[in-house]
Amino acid sequence: xxxxxxxxxxxxxxxxxxxxxxxxxxxxxxxxxxxxxxLLGPSGCGKSTLLRLINxxxxxxxxxxxxxxxxxxPASVEALRRRVGYVIQEGGLFPHLSARQNVALxxxxxxxxxxxxxxxxAELAALARLPEALLDRHxxxxxxxxxxxxxxxRALALDPEMLLLDEPLGALDPMVRAELQRDLRExxxxxxxxxxxxxxxxxxxxxxxxxxxxLRDGRVVQRGPLSALESAPSEGFVRxxxxxxxxAP
Amino acid sequence: MRGAVLLALCALxxxxxxxxxxxxxxxxxxILGEVAAxxxxxxxxxxxxxxxxxxxxxxxRALRSGEIDAYPEYTGTLASELLRGVDARDxxxxxxxxxxxxxxxxxxxxxxxTYAIGVPEALASAxxxxxxxxxxxxxxxxxxxxxEFLDRADGWAGLRARYGLPQRDVRGMDHDLAYRALSxxxxxxxxxxxxxxEIAWHRLRVLxxxxxxxxxxxxxxxxxxxxxxxxxxxxxxxxxxxxxLDAATMIDLNDQVKRRRRTESSVxxxxxxxxxxxxxxVASEGRAERVWQRTREHLAMVLSSLLAAVLxxxxxxxxxxxxxxxxxxxxxxxxxxxxxxxxxxLVLLIPLLGIGAAPAVAALxxxxxxxxxxxxxxxxxxxxxxxxxxxEALGLPPFARLRLVELPLALPSILAGVKTAAxxxxxxxxxxxxxxxxxxxxxxxxxxxxxxxxxxxxGALPAAALALLTQALFACIExxxxxxxxxxxx
Numbered sequence: 001x002x003x004x005x006x007x008x009x010x011x012x013x014x015x016x017x018x019x020x021x022x023x024x025x026x027x028x029x030x031x032x033x034x035x036x037x038x039l040l041g042p043s044g045c046g047k048s049t050l051l052r053l054i055n056x057x058x059x060x061x062x063x064x065x066x067x068x069x070x071x072x073x074p075a076s077v078e079a080l081r082r083r084v085g086y087v088i089q090e091g092g093l094f095p096h097l098s099a100r101q102n103v104a105l106x107x108x109x110x111x112x113x114x115x116x117x118x119x120x121x122a123e124l125a126a127l128a129r130l131p132e133a134l135l136d137r138h139x140x141x142x143x144x145x146x147x148x149x150x151x152x153x154r155a156l157a158l159d160p161e162m163l164l165l166d167e168p169l170g171a172l173d174p175m176v177r178a179e180l181q182r183d184l185r186e187x188x189x190x191x192x193x194x195x196x197x198x199x200x201x202x203x204x205x206x207x208x209x210x211x212x213x214x215l216r217d218g219r220v221v222q223r224g225p226l227s228a229l230e231s232a233p234s235e236g237f238v239r240x241x242x243x244x245x246x247x248a249p
Numbered sequence: 250m251r252g253a254v255l256l257a258l259c260a261l262x263x264x265x266x267x268x269x270x271x272x273x274x275x276x277x278x279x280i281l282g283e284v285a286a287x288x289x290x291x292x293x294x295x296x297x298x299x300x301x302x303x304x305x306x307x308x309x310r311a312l313r314s315g316e317i318d319a320y321p322e323y324t325g326t327l328a329s330e331l332l333r334g335v336d337a338r339d340x341x342x343x344x345x346x347x348x349x350x351x352x353x354x355x356x357x358x359x360x361x362x363t364y365a366i367g368v369p370e371a372l373a374s375a376x377x378x379x380x381x382x383x384x385x386x387x388x389x390x391x392x393x394x395x396x397e398f399l400d401r402a403d404g405w406a407g408l409r410a411r412y413g414l415p416q417r418d419v420r421g422m423d424h425d426l427a428y429r430a431l432s433x434x435x436x437x438x439x440x441x442x443x444x445x446x447e448i449a450w451h452r453l454r455v456l457x458x459x460x461x462x463x464x465x466x467x468x469x470x471x472x473x474x475x476x477x478x479x480x481x482x483x484x485x486x487x488x489x490x491x492x493x494l495d496a497a498t499m500i501d502l503n504d505q506v507k508r509r510r511r512t513e514s515s516v517x518x519x520x521x522x523x524x525x526x527x528x529x530x531v532a533s534e535g536r537a538e539r540v541w542q543r544t545r546e547h548l549a550m551v552l553s554s555l556l557a558a559v560l561x562x563x564x565x566x567x568x569x570x571x572x573x574x575x576x577x578x579x580x581x582x583x584x585x586x587x588x589x590x591x592x593x594x595l596v597l598l599i600p601l602l603g604i605g606a607a608p609a610v611a612a613l614x615x616x617x618x619x620x621x622x623x624x625x626x627x628x629x630x631x632x633x634x635x636x637x638x639x640x641e642a643l644g645l646p647p648f649a650r651l652r653l654v655e656l657p658l659a660l661p662s663i664l665a666g667v668k669t670a671a672x673x674x675x676x677x678x679x680x681x682x683x684x685x686x687x688x689x690x691x692x693x694x695x696x697x698x699x700x701x702x703x704x705x706x707x708g709a710l711p712a713a714a715l716a717l718l719t720q721a722l723f724a725c726i727e728x729x730x731x732x733x734x735x736x737x738x739x
Contacts, residue, residue: 055642081644092639095734096657105653106643138734154643 006033008162008194009054014063016049016218024049024218026063031162036188036195038209040202042241046218047198051164054196055086068161082106085155089167091147093139099150100135103157110158124153127190129183145176152187162194169204181207202245214238267295268476268483271308271317271604274301274683276513276698277362277444277468280502281321283517284494285470285487289319291527292482300513301694302604303683305330306596313350316603318473318480319487323362325466337465351474353484356491357467360499362444364398364463366408367453368437380459381412384438388415393427393436403464404440411462443496446504455496468494493524507699539692540711546606546687547715550678554610555671558617563663565618566625567651576626583619591616591677595684609681609688616677617670624666628659661731668723675716679708689715 007030015025024046031037031054039047052058054067056077065072068083093102100121107117125132128149139147148168155163168184169177185208188195197208205212206226213223222234233239268289272282279300286298299317302308309331311317328337332346340357347354368378368390376387384390398404399421408414422430427439428451441448443455470487477484494502498520505516514531521527562583569576589597591612598608632655640654656663682690689708696705 057638057642078644078646081642084644086639086642088635088639088642090635092635092642094636094639094654094658096660096732106645109645109649109653138732140734 007031008033009065009067009196011050011053011060012064014053014060014065016046016053016058017061022218024053025060027218027220029213029220029223031194031196032211033194034192035210036197036208037211037213038205039196039198039213039215040205040209041200041215041221043200044217045215047200047215048166049218050215051166051196051198055084055164056080082158083161085152085158085160085163087148087151087155087163087165087168089170091139091151093147093151093154095139098136098138099130099142099146099153102139102150103135103153105154106157120157121153124156127156127187128153143176144172145180148172148180149183152184156191160193162196163188163191165195165197167198167200169199169201184208202242214241216241266479267297268319268480269297269299269317271299271302271311271320271685273305273308273320274303274694274698276446276506277499277503278321279513279698280506280517281358281468281470283513284521285319285321285490287517287521287529288486288490288525288527289480289483291521291529292486294480294483294486296483299604299685301682301691301698302685303592303596307599307604307684310596310599311604312352312471312473314600314603315473316599316605318476318483319470321358321468322471323466323468324357325363325464327469329464337467347471348474352471353474353476355470355472355488357469358490359468359492359494360444360496361465361467362442362496362499363458363466364404365441365443365455365458366438367441367448367455369431370452370454372437373454373456378454378456380457381408381462382459383456384414384416385412388417390416390438391418391420391436392416393420393422393430393439395424395427395440396421398440408462411460444499444503446500446507449500449504450508468499489525510699510701536707540707543687543689543691543708544711544715546681546691547675547678547689547712550606550609550613550681550686550688551671551674551715554613554678555617555667555674557610557614558621558670559667561614562618562621562666563625566622566663567629567656569622570626570629579622580619580626583622586615587619591680592683595680599684604685606681606686608684609678609686613674613678613681617674620669620673621663621666624662624669625659628662629655631662632658658735661727661735664723664727664730668720671719671723672716675712675719679712 009031011027011029013026013028015027016023027050039050041047049058053060053065056067056072059072067080070076070080072080093099094105097105103121103124104117107120112120121135122132125135130146130149130153134142134146139150142150152168169180172180181204188208195208199205209226211223212226212229214221214229216237222229222238229238230242233242270282270286270289272278282298282300286296290296302311305326308317308320308322312320324337324340324343327343327347328335332343335342335346344354366381366384372378377383378387394405405419420436427436428447430436431439431451431453441453441455447453448455470490472484472487502516502520505511506513512531518529518531521529565579569579594612594615595608598611602608602611636654636658640650645653678688679690679693681688682694689712692704692708696702696708
């Protein structure tokens with residue numbers, strides 16, 4: 001199951017256990033550079049665990065994991081995380097900081113000059129379609145959609161090589177969701193970055209995904225373009241999963 | 250050159266240290282301390298009176314550790330509490346036992362402050378009552394005795410047995426009520442201390458203990474054995490006070506302070522001038538000046554202990570939050586400290602830190618640890634896992650995460666802990682007066698001793714005001730330091 005061309009992350013025989021129970025793996029997977037990979041599957045299938053492994057938030061119990069050409073070790077993980085943007089479902093914005101301060105947190109810590117930070121924040125606001133007037137509000141004063149736009153800006157602040165998103169639209173109502181979905185895809189296209197997006201929603205996968213990886217009980221069931229999954233399901237579960245979404249309202 | 254340096258050092262280090270006289274927290278003790286200190290000062294020694302330090306244990310420890318040089322004590326207390334196995338009437342044996350502790354004792358000052366039975370003067374002279382033995386002839390006499398005297402083995406039961414007393418009408422009552430009952434005629438005799446001011450006040454006759462039943466509580470001055478070498482004039486002055494104060498004089502001095510509301514200083518100075526020809530100045534300060542002085546002492550105690558506690562407890566709280574096992578240990582230790590009664594803690598700290606502000610600040614510091622550590626731990630543990638993980642996912646190293654994200658998020662909780670500690674400190678600091686730290690506790694102690702509500706209020710009101718002010722101050726700090734999005738709970 002190797003992809004052709006360069007990979008942003010590669011997993012070989014990776015396993016993760018929680019208290020004896022296998023949460024993920026063994027799994028082999030390559031994440032291709034410059035494309036959007038969607039990790040799809042029902043809840044509890046291990047897709048979020050996979051994402052957190054790639055970001056070094058958890059370490060594999062077995063197997064090898066390379067991200068952006070490096071092994072993930074305690075020594076390398078912090079520098080590596082700064083090359084990888086990360087957005088979670090509720091945004092994870094710090095409530096004690098304004099939107100601008102949230103976005104500028106890492107640049108400021110890296111001692112960027114203020115004009116450079118200001119320019120970068122303005123650039124990101126335009127990219128994420130966030131009105132600049134909202135930048136000085138605290139997360140509690142922003143809507144759910146606005147918060148996700150700020151979270152995206154924060155993840156992109158250092159212009160990372162890869163962007164990880166864990167159910168970024170999960171907590172939004174349908175109207176906001178549709179709009180943000182469009183804007184996100186636009187951003188991915190503009191930037192041409194490697195993106196790994198976790199979702200349980202087939203329609204979202206269809207919307208974003210060049211490449212879909214369907215997971216079940218911690219294992220990869222099938223990977224490829226969604227059309228391939230639909231035309232040639234590798235096993236019954238793939239068909240069942242797709243059918244369930246077809247019947248959904 | 251080297252000689253000059255030595256001389257200069259000597260000028261700093263060899264300057265005669267002030268002689269420090271201590272006194273216990275009751276009126277007679279403070280008067281005697283004041284008499285001793287003024288007698289020393291009149292002899293030319295630089296003298297300081299650390300008045301109304303706590304009880305016997307505090308003074309005895311302070312004397313032996315060199316925190317004070319002298320204090321008034323009673324032979325009965327020495328025999329029963331401080332030097333086991335020495336008879337209160339055996340002065341020579343007592344001096345020998347004291348010498349082993351590095352302490353010397355003056356000759357008895359001239360009065361014996363022990364339990365006694367008093368009867369109204371008019372009744373006593375009508376019936377010819379002079380001694381306790383005379384009570385055998387008066388079976389109809391109604392006695393009102395304090396509960397403590399009734400309960401003690403060496404109180405009423407022993408007294409009745411020793412003298413074969415026939416009285417049947419014996420009631421237990423509050424000491425103050427007993428005096429009132431005496432003047433209304435409801436009772437005819439009560440127990441008292443032989444130098445109580447009330448003896449003069451209520452015109453009582455003290456019946457003499459002709460069968461030597463009550464223990465001897467002769468007043469003496471204790472001083473450090475090295476005092477005669479360090480300040481010969483002071484040691485001479487203390488020794489010269491032996492035999493100079495009889496019971497009638499002491500009752501009068503107590504009465505002047507208790508009933509006529511004169512200060513111990515002016516009463517002691519007047520007596521020394523009239524009877525010993527020693528002149529000494531009595532500094533008088535206004536109430537405002539006094540309160541300001543107490544406020545400065547109180548604030549210094551509270552602020553220094555609180556600052557030290559914040560500097561220690563916040564890092565401890567962080568460590569405790571990060572390492573659960575260490576956390577259990579730290580919180581457990583701070584919790585145990587909290588349960589040590591404050592007075593006991595103060596007394597325990599005296600051998601280590603002496604008397605004055607140091608043990609008080611140390612005790613307040615220790616009491617402040619728990620609320621601050623606890624709230625720091627709670628604040629850090631209360632941060633949602635999503636936020637914690639977000640900070641980690643950004644690629645910030647642990648210390649930066651702590652500084653930029655975790656501590657700011659825990660700030661409302663930490664501030665609440667500091668506020669709790671500060672308010673508790675303002676109240677507990679009043680106990681500092683027991684170990685000579687001054688503060689608002691000074692007038693409170695004095696007021697309780699003299700039964701003077703206005704004096705108590707001089708300490709209690711500013712202390713309450715300071716506690717309220719502290720609350721208000723922290724409300725302001727919260728408004729400034731905590732972003733509006735974190736206020737009112739997360």
